[in-house]
Amino acid sequence: MRLYSMKFCPYAQRTRLVLAAKRIRNEVVNINLVTKPDWFFYRNPLGKVPCLEFDGKVIFESLITADYLDEVYPSPYLLNSTDPFRKAQDRILIEMFNMVHSNLYKLYRAKLDVEDSWKGPIGGIQKGLTIFEEELTKREIKFFGGENPGMVDYMIWPWMERLPTLPILSHEKFKVEMENFPNLAKWISDMKEDSAVKESHISPENHARFITGFLSGNPDGLLC
Amino acid sequence: MRLYSMKFCPYAQRTRLVLAAKRIRNEVVNINLVTKPDWFFYRNPLGKVPCLEFDGKVIFESLITADYLDEVYPSPYLLNSTDPFRKAQDRILIEMFNMVHSNLYKLYRAKLDVEDSWKGPIGGIQKGLTIFEEELTKREIKFFGGENPGMVDYMIWPWMERLPTLPILSHEKFKVEMENFPNLAKWISDMKEDSAVKESHISPENHARFITGFLSGNPDGLLC
Incomplete structure (x- = not known):
């Protein structure tokens, strides 16, 4: 599990909080958002962080990454899943x-x-x-x-x-x-x-x- | 199930499409969005449609209403729920x-x-x-x-x-x-x-x- 992030980005912080709350092992790659590297657009065509990469797959958008992690790593569930x-x-x-x-x-x-x-x-x-x-x-x-x-x-x-x-x-x-x-x-x-x-x-x-x-x-x- | 809607609102149309696809019985109350009635703000403090009312409960925001309906009325599931x-x-x-x-x-x-x-x-x-x-x-x-x-x-x-x-x-x-x-x-x-x-x-x-x-x-x- 790799997170493309930027230290001061509040949206990326959302994903970091979920990863930390669920103790999911991950590596963080910080992206320079002023001069974005070309290869990053192959991960996320929008060129934005947060962006999660795992098993050759990529997802982005802070709320979508948070929901995905909550579903795949349900311990503990962050969004009440029964109601x-x-x-x-x-x-x-x-x-x-x-x-x-x-x-x-x-x-x-x-x-x-x-x-x-x-x-x-x-x-x-x-x-x-x-x-x-x-x-x-x-x-x-x-x-x-x-x-x-x-x-x-x-x-x-x-x-x-x-x-x-x-x-x-x-x-x-x-x-x-x-x-x-x-x-x-x-x-x-x-x-x-x-x-x-x-x-x-x-x-x-x-x-x-x-x-x-x-x-x-x-x-x-x-x-x- | 009551839907507060407006005939030409594309966001409300999203919810109407989901209700129709799942054949959920509902009544539609169209809201005049130019001169919004006061009582509508008791349903949705943002005063926006779509807004769903059921069992004395209220939810709004088009994607949230769609996801809710998809979860509670899973036949047919619209969002792939297993993956x-x-x-x-x-x-x-x-x-x-x-x-x-x-x-x-x-x-x-x-x-x-x-x-x-x-x-x-x-x-x-x-x-x-x-x-x-x-x-x-x-x-x-x-x-x-x-x-x-x-x-x-x-x-x-x-x-x-x-x-x-x-x-x-x-x-x-x-x-x-x-x-x-x-x-x-x-x-x-x-x-x-x-x-x-x-x-x-x-x-x-x-x-x-x-x-x-x-x-x-x-x-x-x-x-x-």
């Missing part, structure tokens, strides 16, 4: 998280020192987080997946790990006030104790350095 | 179809009488169709799903049905030359014979009327 309705609900939640990460990218591209350019995306992130705060309250359990992290937990984590980059990149002008999301705040500290999460964890300072470099067109030395 | 790799491949194909439908929407919004504004999207559509033409050639079978239409066939069909709107909307300035895609051309005529496809079929002329109305902000009378 199709619960499975659908979890998939809907993962889709709804787009509200958080699409607005996070808008913020990265906005001028964070100009208040007008971040009001909209900030509202979107807070609206998105509210859905997850309420869902966690409703489920009355430690993780979205139950006593242990499940598919929802791992699929949203990469961007939750990146939320603390906002005060760094905006020079403390903006941060998500986690006291407004007490259950999510507790969830974040619980997730940080998970061994799969620890394996791919990168500090907010290093994420912020990468994002600054990437946006300025100069992520070299940070890519792999 | 996780084939299932992943089919899901990747469905994702890659984005290249066709995202560019179709770009064309709808472009000025179709100005050549420069359609060259890029047209190239994207042709590149996307080439992937499906080659895959069909490789699979050497009538439909992507085998002897009968499967998940890939139904999930891409709504936009394949809308491709012939292009010469109508561009006053014959542009059309996808299907002779460049002989297997797909055969597939289209086979799909048109499928009873599920027939149930939700709308003519290119009526699709074009709806799209013209929708883009001009006046789709009334065509919405439901």
Whole structure:
């Protein structure tokens, strides 16, 4: 099992989290996404990571790789496999998280020192987080997946790990006030104790350095 | 089983195709997507169709509703359920179809009488169709799903049905030359014979009327 990845890519991190949670032996090949090697397009015509290679076969797209691994390596199951309705609900939640990460990218591209350019995306992130705060309250359990992290937990984590980059990149002008999301705040500290999460964890300072470099067109030395 | 739908919505058509293929009894409630009723947001906070309601439960997002129905009503299975790799491949194909439908929407919004504004999207559509033409050639079978239409066939069909709107909307300035895609051309005529496809079929002329109305902000009378 080989994973084509990139250290700072949140989508590739999704697959890495699933591989780690299931303790699937794998080797990681980091791809320079700025100057992609030609041979990589033979694996994935879209040239994107994550991309999984095994037995001469290739699959890509973060959610598809995660579902595949969950089906073929069911110990432990990350998506509740016995209840199709619960499975659908979890998939809907993962889709709804787009509200958080699409607005996070808008913020990265906005001028964070100009208040007008971040009001909209900030509202979107807070609206998105509210859905997850309420869902966690409703489920009355430690993780979205139950006593242990499940598919929802791992699929949203990469961007939750990146939320603390906002005060760094905006020079403390903006941060998500986690006291407004007490259950999510507790969830974040619980997730940080998970061994799969620890394996791919990168500090907010290093994420912020990468994002600054990437946006300025100069992520070299940070890519792999 | 109740489906909140809209007659001209390609995403809702995906769910309708699955319901029809599996002969699942259902009632359709068409939603006016321009002036959405308040009560609909209690079903789907995103206010989008398709949205399925059953036993006091609600699910939405076209691919999630399709997967749910496929799991709960497995006769016939639309996504190969015994081979996780084939299932992943089919899901990747469905994702890659984005290249066709995202560019179709770009064309709808472009000025179709100005050549420069359609060259890029047209190239994207042709590149996307080439992937499906080659895959069909490789699979050497009538439909992507085998002897009968499967998940890939139904999930891409709504936009394949809308491709012939292009010469109508561009006053014959542009059309996808299907002779460049002989297997797909055969597939289209086979799909048109499928009873599920027939149930939700709308003519290119009526699709074009709806799209013209929708883009001009006046789709009334065509919405439901």
